[in-house]
Amino acid sequence: MRINDSNISRRGAFFFIALFSCLQIFLGFFLITGKGHDSAAALAVQQNPSDAATDPSDNSADTPQKFAQFRMIKAYEAP
C-alpha cells in the first residue's frame, strides 16, 4: 500500500484498531470495577476445597471485611 492509495483500505484498518481500543477500554473498566472477583473466589475455592475446609471453627470468611480480603488474596494468586 502506497501513501497515495485510496482511503478505503485504510478506513477498514482504522476501524479494526478503533474496535481494539474500545475493547481495551472495556476490559480496563471491567478490571477496575472488579466484577469478576466473585467468580475468581468461586474458582479458587473450587480448585482448592481443602482451604475452605481446613479449619471449620474459623468463621473468618463470614465476616464481610475478612471475606473481602480472602477474595482479594485468592483473586491475585495466579495458579
Place this chain on the structure above:
Amino acid sequence: MSYYFSKHPGLFTYILLIAVSVLSFLYFDPTPSMIGVLSVFWGMYICMRVLSLYELSEHFDLFSSQKLSSKTSNYSLAKLPKDLAHRAVAPENLKRSAFALLCVHARTMVWLALALIYAAYYIHSSSAQLSQYDLVANIAVFFMIGAAFWAGQSYAYSNRASRILFAFFGVLSALCLYHAAPLIDLQSLLALQNAPLKVQTLILALLLAYTAFTLIYSITRGARNTLSILLGLTLLAALSLLYFSLSETQQNTALWICGWGFFSLFWIRVYSMSQKRYVLYQCE
C-alpha cells in the same frame, strides 16, 4: 496550547504511557485494578491516535492537491505573515507525516491479526485454569503490548522522533534487563526441547516467524536500511529467548512491553522502499 497539540496525542504521551506501564510492572507488582487503569489510558490514547491518523488519511489527498499558499483560494484566511509562512510549509510537513499511515499497512495488520488469534487461543486454553478476572487482566496486558508496538510505528517514520525513541527504549530496556537478569533460567529453554508442543506456543512461534520472515523478505527486496533491519532481527531473537527463559514474571511483561515498543522502530524501516538506482543509458 495550539489546536493541533490539544487534539492529537503526541510522542510525549506515548513515552509517558510506556514509562508508567513498564515501571509499574518492574517496581510495583500491579494489581488487576492498576492494570485496568493502565488499560483504560492505553485504550483512550489509541482511540485518539486512530482519530488523528484517520483525519490525516482523509484530508491528505485534498491538501496535497490544493495550493494552500495561494491567496486566491484562501483569501479570507491568508492575512498574517506567520500564517502565510505556515501555509508555505504545511503541505510539506503533511506530506512527510503521511508516512505515519504506514502503520496501517497490510503487513502490520497481519501481525495484529496473528496476535489476536494468539490471544483468542490463550482465552480458550486457559479458561479452565484461570478465573475470569485473571484472564481479563492477562488479555489487557496482551493488548498493551500490541498497542505499544502499533503506536510506536506511527512516530518512528520521523528521524527526530525515532532518535528520541531509540534513546528512551535503550535506557528502559537496560533497566528491564538489569532487573530480569537474575531471573533468567536457561534450563527452561532446554526443557522446551523435551516438552510436548502446545498449540499456544506454536501460534506464538508463528507470530515470531512471520515477523522475522517479513524483515528478511524486505532485505531481499532491496530495502535501504539493512542495518536497522538486522538490528531488529537481533532484538526479535533476544525477545524470544528472554520470553521462554523468563517464565511468567512481571519482569517478563515489562520487558515485552518495552521490547515490542523498541522493535516498532526497526519494523517501520521495512517499508522503506527499494533503493533508487540510477542507470546511465548510452545512446548508440
